[in-house]
Amino acid sequence: MANKLNRRQLLHGMLLSGAAGGVAMAAAKYPSPIRNIYDLADAINYGLHDLLLSGQPLVREYDRANVAQIFPTSGVTSPRDERYQRMLANNFEDWTLKIEGLVDNPMELSLSELRAMNSQTQVTLHTCDEGWSAIGEWTGVPLWQLLQLVGVQPGAKYVIFHCMDTQGDGNLYYESIDLFAASHPQTILAYGLNGNPVPEPNGAPLRLRIETQIGYKHAKFVERVEVTDTLAHVGAGRGGWWEDIDNAVWYAGL
Numbered sequence: 001m002a003n004k005l006n007r008r009q010l011l012h013g014m015l016l017s018g019a020a021g022g023v024a025m026a027a028a029k030y031p032s033p034i035r036n037i038y039d040l041a042d043a044i045n046y047g048l049h050d051l052l053l054s055g056q057p058l059v060r061e062y063d064r065a066n067v068a069q070i071f072p073t074s075g076v077t078s079p080r081d082e083r084y085q086r087m088l089a090n091n092f093e094d095w096t097l098k099i100e101g102l103v104d105n106p107m108e109l110s111l112s113e114l115r116a117m118n119s120q121t122q123v124t125l126h127t128c129d130e131g132w133s134a135i136g137e138w139t140g141v142p143l144w145q146l147l148q149l150v151g152v153q154p155g156a157k158y159v160i161f162h163c164m165d166t167q168g169d170g171n172l173y174y175e176s177i178d179l180f181a182a183s184h185p186q187t188i189l190a191y192g193l194n195g196n197p198v199p200e201p202n203g204a205p206l207r208l209r210i211e212t213q214i215g216y217k218h219a220k221f222v223e224r225v226e227v228t229d230t231l232a233h234v235g236a237g238r239g240g241w242w243e244d245i246d247n248a249v250w251y252a253g254l
């Protein structure tokens with residue numbers, strides 16, 4: 001379609017206004033209200049990241065011999081949600097990934113359809129905000145490839161990941177990134193870990209891997225991807241469950 005954006009446009013035409021303009025510009029382009037000095041620092045950091053990382057440099061990849069055979073995890077490791085447990089019991093045969101929002105061609109893709117697409121494997125270091133790190137070999141579909149497939153519409157700014165695990169406050173987990181991070185070559189939706197399907201504790205059947213940001217941004221148990229121009233309609237509007245519940249910063253760049 002005429003309004004379908006390619007990856008170059010995702011990289012260069014939708015960088016959310018760049019970093020020029022100082023503190024005021026950084027605050028203006030931050031996706032939620034600036035509440036305190038920590039938000040301001042995060043906004044400035046975010047305001048500079050697309051300039052400093054404009055070439056989309058890759059994070060370091062490691063030799064497979066370095067992978068953690070039992071990859072650590074945190075947060076919810078076994079969703080109690082009845083629907084999730086039912087899907088887990090039948091090996092996710094009736095699970096689908098929905099991609100919708102500001103796209104030309106909304107889609108639903110089964111796990112087998114995702115596995116049949118061009119895949120990418122990367123051995124990377126996961127850094128958790130709780131203080132631990134581990135190396136894993138992740139296999140999945142590059143997110144930019146899926147966004148090209150559905151056709152991102154002009155005006156879109158963010159990608160929200162809706163998950164299947166209910167948190168302690170009764171809300172399903174959610175997280176978001178901007179289109180710049182979504183188009184990074186190492187941002188993938190992973191269905192494989194260390195040569196096997198992603199285990200339940202690590203986010204089966206599908207989890208986000210955004211290698212340029214820290215652990216809580218790597219949403220687990222993903223079932224819906226929403227392309228949008230605002231984060232205001234999800235939770236408290238700060239872009240993620242941890243951001244809303246515990247004042248975590250939205251831009252969690254390494």
